[in-house]
Amino acid sequence: MGLTREEVQRVAMLARLRLTAEEENRLTEELDGILHYMDKLNALDTSQVEPFTHAVDIVNAFREDKVTNQPNADALLANAPEKDETFFRVPKIIE
Amino acid sequence: MNLPALTVHEAKEKLRKREFSSHELTEAVFDRITATDDRIHAYVTLCREAALEQARYADDRLRKGNDLSPLIGIPIAIKDNFLTRGVRTTCASKILAGFIPPYDAATINAIRAAGAVFTGKTNLDEFAMGSSAENSAFFPTRNPWNTDRVPGGSSGGSAAAVSADQCIAALGTDTGGSIRQPAACCGIVGLKPTYGRVSRYGIIAFASSMDQVGPMTKDVRDCALLLEAIAGHDPADSTSVNRPVPNYSEALTRDIKGTRLGIPKEYFVSGMQPEVEKAVRRAIQVLEKNGAVIEDISLPHTEYAIAVYYIVATAEASSNLARYDGMRYGHRARAKDLTETYMLSREEGFGPEVKRRIMLGTYVLSAGYYDAYYLKAQQVRALIKKDFDDAFQRCDAIVAPTAPTTAFQIGEKIQDPLQMYLSDIYTISINLAGVPALSLPCGFDSDGLPIGLQIIGKHFDELNLLRVAYAYERSTEWHTKKPNV
Numbered sequence: 001m002g003l004t005r006e007e008v009q010r011v012a013m014l015a016r017l018r019l020t021a022e023e024e025n026r027l028t029e030e031l032d033g034i035l036h037y038m039d040k041l042n043a044l045d046t047s048q049v050e051p052f053t054h055a056v057d058i059v060n061a062f063r064e065d066k067v068t069n070q071p072n073a074d075a076l077l078a079n080a081p082e083k084d085e086t087f088f089r090v091p092k093i094i095e
Numbered sequence: 096m097n098l099p100a101l102t103v104h105e106a107k108e109k110l111r112k113r114e115f116s117s118h119e120l121t122e123a124v125f126d127r128i129t130a131t132d133d134r135i136h137a138y139v140t141l142c143r144e145a146a147l148e149q150a151r152y153a154d155d156r157l158r159k160g161n162d163l164s165p166l167i168g169i170p171i172a173i174k175d176n177f178l179t180r181g182v183r184t185t186c187a188s189k190i191l192a193g194f195i196p197p198y199d200a201a202t203i204n205a206i207r208a209a210g211a212v213f214t215g216k217t218n219l220d221e222f223a224m225g226s227s228a229e230n231s232a233f234f235p236t237r238n239p240w241n242t243d244r245v246p247g248g249s250s251g252g253s254a255a256a257v258s259a260d261q262c263i264a265a266l267g268t269d270t271g272g273s274i275r276q277p278a279a280c281c282g283i284v285g286l287k288p289t290y291g292r293v294s295r296y297g298i299i300a301f302a303s304s305m306d307q308v309g310p311m312t313k314d315v316r317d318c319a320l321l322l323e324a325i326a327g328h329d330p331a332d333s334t335s336v337n338r339p340v341p342n343y344s345e346a347l348t349r350d351i352k353g354t355r356l357g358i359p360k361e362y363f364v365s366g367m368q369p370e371v372e373k374a375v376r377r378a379i380q381v382l383e384k385n386g387a388v389i390e391d392i393s394l395p396h397t398e399y400a401i402a403v404y405y406i407v408a409t410a411e412a413s414s415n416l417a418r419y420d421g422m423r424y425g426h427r428a429r430a431k432d433l434t435e436t437y438m439l440s441r442e443e444g445f446g447p448e449v450k451r452r453i454m455l456g457t458y459v460l461s462a463g464y465y466d467a468y469y470l471k472a473q474q475v476r477a478l479i480k481k482d483f484d485d486a487f488q489r490c491d492a493i494v495a496p497t498a499p500t501t502a503f504q505i506g507e508k509i510q511d512p513l514q515m516y517l518s519d520i521y522t523i524s525i526n527l528a529g530v531p532a533l534s535l536p537c538g539f540d541s542d543g544l545p546i547g548l549q550i551i552g553k554h555f556d557e558l559n560l561l562r563v564a565y566a567y568e569r570s571t572e573w574h575t576k577k578p579n580v
Binding site: 007008011012014015016017018019023027030031033034035037038040041042044046049050051052053054055056058061063072075076078079080081082088090091092093 | 193194195197289290291304330333334336396398399401402403405406413417420421422423424425426427430432433434435436437438439441442445447450451453454455457458461468470471472473474475476477478480512513516527528529530554555
């Protein structure tokens with residue numbers, strides 16, 4: 001198929017990764033090699049195969065809609081890169 | 096007495112007889128860590144003070160004489176992708192370098208309730224992505240049998256710590272072999288339970304359709320004891336299954352006469368180190384002498400497993416790791432706007448293998464490629480699972496090597512991702528199918544490196560796995576060998 005550098009840039013944007021030029025080059029080559037290896041799956045005819053969904057047969061796991069944890073802003077904010085009283089401080093979203 | 100070298104069941108008995116205290120045992124383990132970890136680098140974070148406090152508490156309860164908590168006073172190491180309340184949890188990533196969880200993983204709660212003492216957090220490949228523990232953002236862990244070799248991965252720190260007697264037992268996680276392959280490389284026992292047998296609540300997610308928690312121990316009996324402590328239903332993990340937990344350690348000793356063991360021909364192919372094949376074949380004979388019936392079986396889609404795994408696992412990882420955006424926790428870079436903040440935080444925070452997998456996973460899920468890669472992979476995954484369902488019509492368990500080679504050199508495969516992925520060839524299908532599997536020592540190669548035997552079971556048939564493993568272990572002495580650290 002031949003993965004292009006432009007595709008790598010597009011995927012990096014989707015994944016919100018800023019790659020250096022050197023990383024772009026290396027990843028283009030490496031991912032192309034890995035994707036080429038994955039093409040071996042095309043040797044199998046799977047037109048009649050239902051895709052896998054779950055390893056063991058379980059039904060949907062419902063639970064009661066009930067609050068089980070107490071509010072604890074201090075604990076939840078303890079790892080915040082930036083905070084302001086009981087809020088996370090984040091970069092401006094709307095210009 | 097060499098206290099750190101004890102197994103869980105040995106230490107447990109001696110603690111009850113008051114031959115030594117948990118405090119003495121814990122001190123001895125930390126002395127051992129101090130004396131050896133500058134060569135092994137198994138631990139990312141040590142919890143000496145807290146551990147000694149837990150040991151004192153355990154001693155109080157032991158002194159009263161009526162405490163039957165199954166792991167009381169036993170020092171246990173934890174892979175650094177389990178959330179531990181108040182103890183730094185990094186996943187061996189710069190993006191979580193300073194992260195202190197506000198709660199404990201369900202399995203941490205379980206072994207805490209069982210009375211365990213926590214020695215610390217062990218090294219891993221960043222976000223559990225790797226087969227050598229070299230992808231840690233901090234340092235590579237070294238194999239106690241030969242410090243130029245990798246300990247395997249991703250639970251390399253836990254495996255090395257158990258092997259070097261830097262703990263009595265450990266917990267790890269296994270998404271594609273991350274408990275079993277390092278167990279094989281370090282000459283210990285490691286079990287990946289059935290998908291759904293053990294809660295993943297509080298485990299840092301990598302590939303959610305395959306991640307499982309399991310024990311890493313010095314022998315099979317310990318493995319059963321730890322599994323008993325962590326198995327069971329947890330409403331906080333909707334994939335955990337509500338089934339009774341058998342008394343694994345009691346049922347262990349039943350003989351294996353008439354147990355049908357399947358030998359998959361696809362697991363004995365070229366590229367395998369000849370000494371590994373020889374050791375595994377010899378192990379099969381030992382099992383046969385114990386009364387097992389050997390059957391040749393086929394798992395015809397084995398050769399597709401790596402391709403399927405690296406599509407499914409990277410797809411799941413790319414979406415699981417989207418949460419590291421630098422907003423609520425983890426590393427945040429300084430940048431001019433929101434998008435730049437995301438991109439720079441992730442660029443600075445993730446290492447090369449994690450970026451490679453996020454890129455691959457994003458690619459296979461992206462518009463235009465979803466059917467060709469992700470859907471195709473899930474179809475082939477259904478065929479792989481059917482291979483196991485069919486095989487288990489003919490046998491009760493499957494016996495195979497754990498890894499195609501013994502521990503490789505540090506640096507040998509790190510520049511070639513595909514070669515690294517291929518070292519998971521015998522472990523990956525098991526996660527794709529969700530069945531349980533265990534690795535235990537079955538010999539050494541001519542360089543003195545341990546070889547692992549893998550036993551694979553039916554869904555929720557851990558009991559049978561442990562029984563076969565225990566029958567083998569009782570007939571051999573590999574598990575008693577120690578590295579010279």
